[in-house]
Amino acid sequence: MPGIYIHIPFCKQKCSYCDFASYPREVGKAEAYFACLYKEMHSRANELKGKKFDTVYFGGGTPSYVDPKYILGCMRLIKKEFDLAENVEITLEVNPGTLDRNKMRVYKEAGINRFSVGLQSASDEILRDIARIHTKADYIAATEILKSYELSTDVMIGLPNQSMQSILDTIDLAIERGSKHISMYALTPEEGTPMYSRYLNGDLPDGDTVADEYDKARAYLKDKGFLRYEVSNFAIPGHESKHNSNYWRRGEYIGLGVAASSFIAGRRFTNTESIDEYVHCLLSGKYAEVYSEKIEGEDAxxxxxxxxxxxxxxxxxxxxxxxxxxxxxxxxxxxxxxxxxxxxxxxxxxxxxxxxxxxxxxxxxxxxx
The missing domain is CATH 1.10.10 (Arc Repressor Mutant, subunit A)
Structure with a gap:
């Protein structure tokens, strides 16, 4: 079945490695943004009548940073406009420094049943170094709030001044706090980010070191019962991400919001990364697509x-x-x-x-x- 992706482009602070469409100084545009997002949802839903969707995924940015009323508004409209499967998986990405029990009550009303928490490291020193806004204690507090829900945790390797023991400690913390799914990503220094300068300066571990870290962490996760099902994703059997698995099987999905990509009926298309351009397009009665290509034949x-x-x-x-x-x-x-x-x-x-x-x-x- 196809999935639904919603991009929330707002965050409290840009991490030093981040090159995603996320804007820490533009949250004042949230009201206009979500109004236009609702318009796009309504229009796309009309085009997709007859399709049943079994996953919804809120990514960012930091979806848990914005007023939770917007997440609730999105889910109300999605439930009204789209045909959702009975066992639909609904995931919200969370920064541990932005979650509280008041927000959680709204997320519960919205029907969120899976949370992807960006821990990255259990070392407060490393978290400060890569400009994360949260601490290890924030992660523990957030997972206490989320303890009755399906939980995934993000772990990063290849970070500056990160030891192998630090990586294993991060994995241990994620498991201790109830994660049944762990996404483990190697740092990619993207041009234009502060981390790229450190890469040019030779401050990051080399590729062979990171590959060795990955192999040791993979073996450690396997010993803990987490099986790799995709190069960066590990889960206790039965707790794999349905939404991401659909991507890798070349399933259909509709992306909504700034920078969101879609794959429907063999066509891949992507929205603009500019909030202002996105809002202007939707208010003008048109989509904000900046890329479209039909994937056929040998390319498919x-x-x-x-x-x-x-x-x-x-x-x-x-x-x-x-x-x-x-x-x-x-x-x-x-x-x-x-x-x-x-x-x-x-x-x-x-x-x-x-x-x-x-x-x-x-x-x-x-x-x-």
């Missing part, structure tokens, strides 16, 4: 392969055949020969070997080139 096949090979599941051969009416092994025969030593293959599927999944990008390029 390559996209299917790229997404599937990020996962432990890999490419299910009968699913590929059903999607494209052709044989995967024949379509990519030369690429499969080039990448053979990195792959596990049988009569039902092809996947990247466990030890190579972290460096899957180069392998995938070899296959689809």
């Amino acid at each position: 096949k390559e996209e299917f392969v790229m997404l599937a090979l990020r996962t432990e599941r890999g490419i299910i051969l009968k699913e590929y055949s059903a999607a494209f009416g052709s044989d995967f092994s024949k379509d990519f025969s030369s690429g499969l020969k080039r990448a053979d030593k990195y792959l596990l293959k049988d009569e039902t599927r092809v996947k990247i070997k466990d030890e190579y999944l972290y460096v899957q990008n180069g392998i995938i390029v070899d296959i689809i080139s």
Whole structure:
């Protein structure tokens, strides 16, 4: 089933590594933004009649930073306008420094049933260094509020002055506080961020060090019962993110709000990153799309392969055949020969070997080139 993504572009403070569409000084535009977001929801819902959605995901930015009345307003309209599955997964991203019990009461009324909490590190020193607004104590307090809900925690590796023990301590804290899902991301120094300057200065661990951190953390998570189902995502079986799993299976989703991307009926399209441009477009009676492309033929096949090979599941051969009416092994025969030593293959599927999944990008390029 398709999913719904809602982008909340407001935050209290920009983290030093963040290059997402998030704006700490523009929360005064929230009233106008959400009014236009509701307009977009209504229009898109009319176009998508007949589709049933089984996930809703609020990302950002920091969705938990804005007045919770806006989250409630979004969910009221979504429930009214979209056909939601009975067991719909509804996720809200949370910064631990922005959650309190008053907000939680509103989120409960809105029907939020899953929370993705951005811990990143259990070290207050590291959190200050990367300009996070919360502390370890804030995370503990937030997870106390969320203890009866499905909980995911974000953990970062490859941070400056981060030891392996610090990473394991962060994982331990997430598990102790009730997380059944952990997303573990390696820091990517993006050009234009403060962290990029530190990368240029040589202040960040090198790629081999980060890869070693990842392998040790992956093994540690496995020992704790968390199985990797995508390169950056680990879960106790049965607690995988339905919303993100839909992305990797090349499922449909509608993105709403600034910078939101969508994939519907084979077309990928993305909204502007500018709040002002977004508001202007919606008030003018048009969508704020700045990119649109129909993905067909060989491009669609390559996209299917790229997404599937990020996962432990890999490419299910009968699913590929059903999607494209052709044989995967024949379509990519030369690429499969080039990448053979990195792959596990049988009569039902092809996947990247466990030890190579972290460096899957180069392998995938070899296959689809």
